Amino acid sequence: MREVDAALVEARDLVVSFSAGGGTFRAVDGVSLSIKPGETVGLVGESGSGKTTLGRALLRIIDIEAGAIVFDGRDISHLSEPEMRPLRRRMQMIFQDPIASLNPRHTVRRILAEPLIFHRVARDSADAEQRVRRFFDRVALPLTCLDRTPHELSGGQRQRVGIARAALLEPDFVLADEIVSGLDVSVQAQLIALLRRLRGELSFAMLFISHDLAVVRNLCHRVLVMRQGEIVEAGTTAEIFAAPRHPYTRKLLAAVPPDDPRVVWDPVGANGEWRMANGE
Numbered sequence: 001m002r003e004v005d006a007a008l009v010e011a012r013d014l015v016v017s018f019s020a021g022g023g024t025f026r027a028v029d030g031v032s033l034s035i036k037p038g039e040t041v042g043l044v045g046e047s048g049s050g051k052t053t054l055g056r057a058l059l060r061i062i063d064i065e066a067g068a069i070v071f072d073g074r075d076i077s078h079l080s081e082p083e084m085r086p087l088r089r090r091m092q093m094i095f096q097d098p099i100a101s102l103n104p105r106h107t108v109r110r111i112l113a114e115p116l117i118f119h120r121v122a123r124d125s126a127d128a129e130q131r132v133r134r135f136f137d138r139v140a141l142p143l144t145c146l147d148r149t150p151h152e153l154s155g156g157q158r159q160r161v162g163i164a165r166a167a168l169l170e171p172d173f174v175l176a177d178e179i180v181s182g183l184d185v186s187v188q189a190q191l192i193a194l195l196r197r198l199r200g201e202l203s204f205a206m207l208f209i210s211h212d213l214a215v216v217r218n219l220c221h222r223v224l225v226m227r228q229g230e231i232v233e234a235g236t237t238a239e240i241f242a243a244p245r246h247p248y249t250r251k252l253l254a255a256v257p258p259d260d261p262r263v264v265w266d267p268v269g270a271n272g273e274w275r276m277a278n279g280e
Contacts, residue, residue: 007034029229042220
């Protein structure tokens with residue numbers, strides 16, 4: 001049984017390298033991090049800083065060169081794919097580009113139902129159908145979308161399908177990689193509000209990768225700042241935004257509009273919180 005304060009996901013001195021130009025490029029260079037159950041951690045940095053590579057390494061989508069990845073107390077660094085398969089349901093990813101990650105030939109019904117059956121979350125196709133239909137209301141999609149293919153949906157609807165595909169499997173950990181990038185501001189706000197609600201209902205931990213600090217401030221409990229393959233600063237969201245220590249963090253924050261119209265202060269609870277304006 002996991003200790004209350006124990007990490008669900010850990011990286012220990014993680015190194016990921018790629019061959020490039022006749023040499024070797026370290027995309028992730030000695031990174032250590034931990035994410036607790038139910039916690040959302042933002043990973044920010046400029047394009048090319050290694051954010052997506054780090055995230056995919058944590059899910060064992062790509063191999064690591066050195067270090068260790070621990071999931072729920074188990075070292076999964078070098079497990080074979082058959083050994084990883086039972087863990088796949090518990091570790092889900094929401095991709096930046098739903099057009100590339102959703103099969104263009106399949107209907108939304110099939111895209112959502114097949115993983116439920118494959119991972120044995122649903123007993124059979126009838127059970128999968130019921131689960132998908134019930135969940136559609138939770139992600140604010142009309143049932144008419146079930147028989148459509150991804151290219152027949154709007155960008156926001158496609159991303160809702162991507163979120164639903166991950167959340168339907170009731171994961172413990174979700175990797176969300178630039179999932180609101182390129183979307184209209186109002187759609188961004190709705191999707192972030194949806195993620196906040198599902199996180200509260202399903203209690204999953206999340207690594208939220210983004211270059212948009214306004215979104216990160218709204219959603220995340222803690223923030224990691226990545227530069228050239230390394231984590232250069234880490235802290236609570238309040239600490240990072242109020243008193244950034246590293247020059248690179250200050251540079252990133254300087255690029256955020258001082259009065260971003262998407263983010264408002266909501267004085268709820270003991271300390272209040274940031275939230276997206278015009279959200280759900």
